Amino acid sequence: MSKYKIIEIKESVFEDNNRRADLLRGELEKEKTFLLNLMSSPGSGKTTTLVRTIDALKDEISIGIMEADIDSDVDAKTISKTGVKVIQLHTRGMCHLDAEMTRQGLQGLDTQGIDLAILENVGNLVCPAEFDTGASKNAMILSVPEGDDKPLKYPLMFSIVDVLLVNKIDAMDFFDFDLEAVKERVTKLNPKIKIIPISAKTGEGIDQWADWLRCEVKKWNEK
Amino acid sequence: MHELGIVIKAVKNVEEFARENNVTKIETLVLQIGALASVIPRFVEECYPMAVKDTMLEDTKLKIEVLPANARCRACEKVFNVLEEKGVCPYCNNEKPEMISGNEFMIKEIIAC
Ligand SMILES: Nc1nc2c(ncn2[C@@H]2O[C@H](COP(=O)(O)OP(=O)(O)OP(=O)(O)O)[C@@H](O)[C@H]2O)c(=O)[nH]1
Ligand SMILES: [Mg+2]
Ligand SMILES: [Zn+2]
Numbered sequence: 001m002s003k004y005k006i007i008e009i010k011e012s013v014f015e016d017n018n019r020r021a022d023l024l025r026g027e028l029e030k031e032k033t034f035l036l037n038l039m040s041s042p043g044s045g046k047t048t049t050l051v052r053t054i055d056a057l058k059d060e061i062s063i064g065i066m067e068a069d070i071d072s073d074v075d076a077k078t079i080s081k082t083g084v085k086v087i088q089l090h091t092r093g094m095c096h097l098d099a100e101m102t103r104q105g106l107q108g109l110d111t112q113g114i115d116l117a118i119l120e121n122v123g124n125l126v127c128p129a130e131f132d133t134g135a136s137k138n139a140m141i142l143s144v145p146e147g148d149d150k151p152l153k154y155p156l157m158f159s160i161v162d163v164l165l166v167n168k169i170d171a172m173d174f175f176d177f178d179l180e181a182v183k184e185r186v187t188k189l190n191p192k193i194k195i196i197p198i199s200a201k202t203g204e205g206i207d208q209w210a211d212w213l214r215c216e217v218k219k220w221n222e223k
Numbered sequence: 224m225h226e227l228g229i230v231i232k233a234v235k236n237v238e239e240f241a242r243e244n245n246v247t248k249i250e251t252l253v254l255q256i257g258a259l260a261s262v263i264p265r266f267v268e269e270c271y272p273m274a275v276k277d278t279m280l281e282d283t284k285l286k287i288e289v290l291p292a293n294a295r296c297r298a299c300e301k302v303f304n305v306l307e308e309k310g311v312c313p314y315c316n317n318e319k320p321e322m323i324s325g326n327e328f329m330i331k332e333i334i335a336c
Contacts, residue, residue: 013233013330016236095225
């Protein structure tokens with residue numbers, strides 16, 4: 001019968017992930033691959049927006065997509081129709097991706113020659129905000145039907161992202177959604193955030209979003 | 224409930240630690256959670272059996288220590304418990320304390336061999 005003893009570990013779970021994320025970010029910078037982490041609630045339009053984004057940029061930038069889902073490959077199939085490289089990551093019940101899982105995903109995608117890798121994170125406004133994936137920039141989508149009070153309910157997500165896309169603005173007339181109130185609430189949490197209203201359905205606002213992304217990819221890959 | 228993902232991550236880190244340190248059997252995992260952390264101890268306990276399923280920590284005991292939410296007063300530099308004092312320094316009544324603990328989610332130790 002072996003003897004149990006106390007073995008001290010003293011490790012912060014978030015800090016450990018932050019360390020791995022910083023490491024990954026550094027490697028991506030050397031490798032000249034820009035990684036965008038795209039987050040939102042389920043169904044707010046991540047995949048539809050990605051298809052628009054790919055169509056706007058694929059002639060000038062080589063793109064790779066990672067679709068993270070708890071257990072399906074519907075989104076990866078949709079993306080593969082655009083002709084860009086795509087892989088499906090299954091999180092097996094996990095509600096977010098951490099830096100280590102992102103690293104494995106990037107290996108699976110093989111980022112050699114890819115200028116822009118985009119991670120469609122699991123649909124969830126809470127957990128992905130707490131785990132740095134190692135992305136160069138973080139973006140989130142808030143869609144009109146979700147309501148303008150989301151920044152009040154999920155402040156962390158809104159305070160850590162670089163860009164907020166307000167999607168489904170074509171449906172604004174059918175919902176009681178106050179865009180100005182969203183801007184005010186979000187800017188209070190995050191003064192440096194860029195807010196772009198879009199409709200992934202009609203294409204409105206996609207140009208401005210594509211311009212922002214193009215510019216960031218360029219900055220990163222020319223560093 | 225977002226605790227599950229965070230606990231799964233903690234379990235993975237412990238397994239990694241165990242592998243690196245040739246730990247073969249774990250009896251108890253001790254976590255430290257700050258009183259102001261976004262992770263709620265009761266939910267952590269609830270999802271623990273699910274998080275450890277099919278891992279080296281299956282059937283281990285979980286112990287949680289709650290760390291106090293302490294702050295240092297910016298005026299008199301004394302340390303006090305923010306929750307108990309409702310954010311006001313009990314020594315000089317200053318209302319702008321600087322948080323020094325309470326947000327942790329730490330793997331403190333394991334009882335193992
Ligand atoms: N009216 C309108 N509908 C949209 C818009 N963008 C997406 N949708 C619809 O919203 C639904 C969900 O869109 P997806 O792109 O699958 O959303 P998602 O965020 O990828 O969803 P998950 O991956 O399941 O979390 C689909 O029925 C889309 O057609 C938009 O701008 N306007
Ligand atoms: Mg999707
Ligand atoms: Zn004081």
